[in-house]
Each structure stands twice: as structure tokens, then as C-alpha cells.
Amino acid sequence: MPTERFTFPGHDGQLLAARLDLPDGPHLATALFAHCFTCSKDIPAARRIAARLASMGIAVLxxxxxxxGHSEGEFxxxxFTTNVQDLIAACAELDKRDMSPSLLIGHSLGGAAILKAAPQMTSIKGVVTIGAPFDPEHVTENFADSLPDIIRDGVAEVSLGGRxxxxxxxxxEDIAKGELTPAIGSLGAALLVxxxxxxxxxxxxxxxxxxLAAKHPxxxxxxxxADHLLGRAEDAEYxxxxxxxxxxxxxxxxxPAPPIGIPEGILRVSEADPAGFLQDIQSGPHHVLADEPAAYGGTNKGLTPYGFLSAGLGACTSMTIRMYARRKGWPLASVSVDVTHDKVHGQDAEAKSKxxxxxxxIHLTGDLDDTQRARLLEIADRCPVHQTLERSNHIKTDLA
Known part of the structure; x- marks a missing residue:
């Protein structure tokens, strides 16, 4: 995941430290992420969410x-108002780069801030809140014992998260005025809570x-x-x-259209968990996971590589049978294919290894006669994946 680090002026001209996570492939959309109260852009949950979206072609600022964090200014x-203004400044920075955000994601108080800011951003199509308060004043519960000191002295030092x-x-005074109901009702974008x-x-x-305050969708x-900070890796991934x-x-x-000769475009596989075997697989807008069983050191969150190979054979077989029956007008009600994979000893002279x-x-249902069923069994062998597996293949590998 390529990353660009830069600064941009915030609400009062102070420079804000930013990180733009970019897709390895085509850039299809942009998201703007707002972190939780007193957190930073680099909390684990933000990193994991940005990585997943980047794998789909969505850049994340x-x-x-x-x-x-690394931004200028005094906390x-x-x-709350300056946070909203900083978000609007971030949106303006993306506008200048011709990367206007279509998705807003806010964690905790950052979620309240994006709800307030969203109606002022015309490019936004989706808004996501994670553990967000409906009343921004809720954050004062984190330092309730210090409220008398703050009111008496005008400012006081509090401990939040050990800092x-x-x-x-x-x-x-500002957080007390952070009424969100009007902003939520006028989002003009889809909302995910x-x-x-x-x-x-x-x-x-x-x-x-x-x-309840939002309109559909x-x-x-x-x-x-999950805990409030999505501290566990599996919660952030979910x-x-x-x-x-x-x-x-x-x-x-x-x-965009894939290269000539590659009708399905480029499928990308990348590690989701370097400590195990979990893999992110992205093909166009489709995302799946590959893994190994727990007994082999994996976490069993996805099909094994051989499972995907078997799935390709089964899916192609079913589609090939359906296409033939549809073209012939035969009464095939449904088709399903069970696939098992094994290693066996070779029978020819070269196959001393497995x-x-x-x-x-193959399971066929419908009012089919014996001749039709036999013909569909023959057609199964014309499945392109079947033919690919049966013939010798060539795999070319380059180092990027």
C-alpha cells in the first residue's frame, strides 16, 4: 500500500500532519478518516481500515x-468546532488534488465531527460512524473529576489514556453547543452506524x-x-x-477496462496477517479471504488455496452445464457440483511422485430424460477450467 505523507493548513493556518494511503492499482474513490478524541491518525484501527479500503481502490486520508499527533498547534x-473546521480543510486539500472524498469515516468523537461536517461537503455519498456519541458533550465524562478545576481556572490538565x-x-462551552440532530437529518448521504x-x-x-435522527438510506x-478503540485486530478487520x-x-x-488479453483484469493477493497465513484477495470490486486451517498454523478465516482451485472447477462446471441446458431449452431445475481434491500416485512412466x-x-434436478442427463455429464468435461487443469500449463513469474 503506497503512502504519501504531507501537511496542509488547518482551521487556523497551523500545519496538520496527514497520511494518504493509496491503492496499489487504479484509484477509484477517496475516503476521509477522523480519529477519536485525543487519539491520532496512526491508531491500529485506522491503519487496518485504511489498508482494507486501499485494497479495494479507495484512497484514505x-x-x-x-x-x-504530529500536527502543529496547542490542543x-x-x-469540537475546530475539529469540524479541520475536517473541512482536509476536504478542501483533497479537492485541490482532484481527489474529492466520497466517503467519510469517523471514530468516537471523530464520528460526531464528520456528522457535523458532512452537510458542508458536496462530494460525500457515504458516512460511517464507529462508536460515535450522539451528544459530543459525552466526552466530558472522561475527565468529570476535573470539570470544577477547568471551570474555576479556565484550563486544567487532565489524564486521558495515561497521557x-x-x-x-x-x-x-463549545462541546455543549454541539447539537447534531439538524446535521444528521440533512446529511444528504447514506449512513452506516x-x-x-x-x-x-x-x-x-x-x-x-x-x-433514529438520520433519514434513509x-x-x-x-x-x-469489540472494545471502544477496536483494539483487537479481528475487530478492526471486521x-x-x-x-x-x-x-x-x-x-x-x-x-477501468483490463489490459487486452486479460478479460478479468488483475487479481491481487496480499498478506492480511504477516504473523499467520491470512490473505486478502481482491479482483475488481470483489473481496475474499484465503487462509489455512488452524492445525496448519492458520486461522481458518477463508478457503485454502486448493479450496479456491476446487471452487473454480466446481463453479465453472456448474456454469457450463447451465449454459448448455439453457441454450437447448432443457428442463434443468438446478445443478450443484461436489468437488474433492487429493494427491494420488501417478500412473505414467514420469509420475514417480504424486x-x-x-x-x-454432479447433481442435476429437473424433468430430464436419461439421454439429456448423459449429455450434460459429457458437457461438464468442456468446462474451461477442467480443460485448463487437464493440460500442461505455463506460469511466468516476474519480480516487481
Missing amino acids: RFDFTGL ENTN PFRISNDFL LHAPRDATVSITNASEIF KSFITLDD AATLIASWATKYIDLRR IDSFTRT
Whole structure:
């Protein structure tokens, strides 16, 4: 995943540190990600979501709000309104690059900020919130014991996530005015609300209120037992998969025509988990996972490589039979194909080692006579994948 790092001016001219994760292949759309309160653009959940979307052709811009991470400015001089203004500045930066965002993703308070900012961004087609509060003032619960000090002194240092931050009374006054209902009702874009029922930081009732305030199209999906920060890799991957799948309904992700001679375009396989065997497989708008069983060191989250090979044979066989029966006008009600793969000893002079053996069991239903059934069995052998597997093949490998 290529990455470009740069800075752009935020709401008050201070430079904000940004990271633009780009697709390896064609750039089909752009997403803008807003991180959680006092977090940064580099939290694991943001990285994993950006990687998944980039694999689909969606570039993702993440940046540190003013005074956080590697951005300039003082955090104590910021508030909810400045976060919204920073988001609008980020959108303007993408506009200048001819990469206007069509998707907004916000985590926690970042989710509230994108809800507020979205109506001011004309290019947005989809908005995703993750563990977002319906009332931005909810964040004050993180430092409730310090509220009297902040009100009395105008500013006070609080500890959030084990790190010190200075919170001002201006922040409290601004966050209290962060009414989201009008903005949610006028999003002008599809909304996906993701929230964990056991979120101990922002309760799931917030998700219900956001969902009820929004107009259709809208979707609400729970994140099961994930924590607020999606700290476990599998929770962040699950959220990323949901976002990627949902986005295809509202964002045009059609890829340019593939090279001549490659009718299906280029299929890309990339590691999803370097510690195991999990693989991301992307072909056009389609995404699947490959893995190995747990007994072989995998996590069993997808078909094995040989499973995909068997699936290709079975799918092609079924399609070939259906096409022939349809052309003949035969009463084939349904077709299914069972495929098993094994290693067997070769029978010819060269085959001292084992060779691959695939066994197909074809199930045909419908008012077919014996002659038709026999003919469809013959047609199965004309399946292009069958013919590819039976003949010698050549694989050319280049180093990129």
C-alpha cells in the first residue's frame, strides 16, 4: 500500500500532519478518516481500515487534528468546532488534488465531527460512524473529576489514556453547543452506524439516537464484543470488511477496462496477517479471504488455496452445464457440483511422485430424460477450467 505523507493548513493556518494511503492499482474513490478524541491518525484501527479500503481502490486520508499527533498547534486551544473546521480543510486539500472524498469515516468523537461536517461537503455519498456519541458533550465524562478545576481556572490538565492534556473552559462551552440532530437529518448521504453493544466508553444508546435522527438510506450494525478503540485486530478487520462491503452500494467502484488479453483484469493477493497465513484477495470490486486451517498454523478465516482451485472447477462446471441446458431449452431445475481434491500416485512412466486428483459429483434436478442427463455429464468435461487443469500449463513469474 503506497503512502504519501504531507501537511496542509488547518482551521487556523497551523500545519496538520496527514497520511494518504493509496491503492496499489487504479484509484477509484477517496475516503476521509477522523480519529477519536485525543487519539491520532496512526491508531491500529485506522491503519487496518485504511489498508482494507486501499485494497479495494479507495484512497484514505487520515490526519492529526490540531494539537495532536504530529500536527502543529496547542490542543488546549481547540474544540469540537475546530475539529469540524479541520475536517473541512482536509476536504478542501483533497479537492485541490482532484481527489474529492466520497466517503467519510469517523471514530468516537471523530464520528460526531464528520456528522457535523458532512452537510458542508458536496462530494460525500457515504458516512460511517464507529462508536460515535450522539451528544459530543459525552466526552466530558472522561475527565468529570476535573470539570470544577477547568471551570474555576479556565484550563486544567487532565489524564486521558495515561497521557496529560490541557482542557479549557472554551472547549466545554463549545462541546455543549454541539447539537447534531439538524446535521444528521440533512446529511444528504447514506449512513452506516457501527457500534459495539459492550462499548464501555460510549454506550450503544448513542448509536440508536444517531440512527433514529438520520433519514434513509441508513444501516446499523453492531460490532459484537469489540472494545471502544477496536483494539483487537479481528475487530478492526471486521469493521473494515463491513465498511468496504457497504461502501460498494453507494460509491462507484467500477474499474477501468483490463489490459487486452486479460478479460478479468488483475487479481491481487496480499498478506492480511504477516504473523499467520491470512490473505486478502481482491479482483475488481470483489473481496475474499484465503487462509489455512488452524492445525496448519492458520486461522481458518477463508478457503485454502486448493479450496479456491476446487471452487473454480466446481463453479465453472456448474456454469457450463447451465449454459448448455439453457441454450437447448432443457428442463434443468438446478445443478450443484461436489468437488474433492487429493494427491494420488501417478500412473505414467514420469509420475514417480504424486499428482493432483479432482473428483466431481454432479447433481442435476429437473424433468430430464436419461439421454439429456448423459449429455450434460459429457458437457461438464468442456468446462474451461477442467480443460485448463487437464493440460500442461505455463506460469511466468516476474519480480516487481
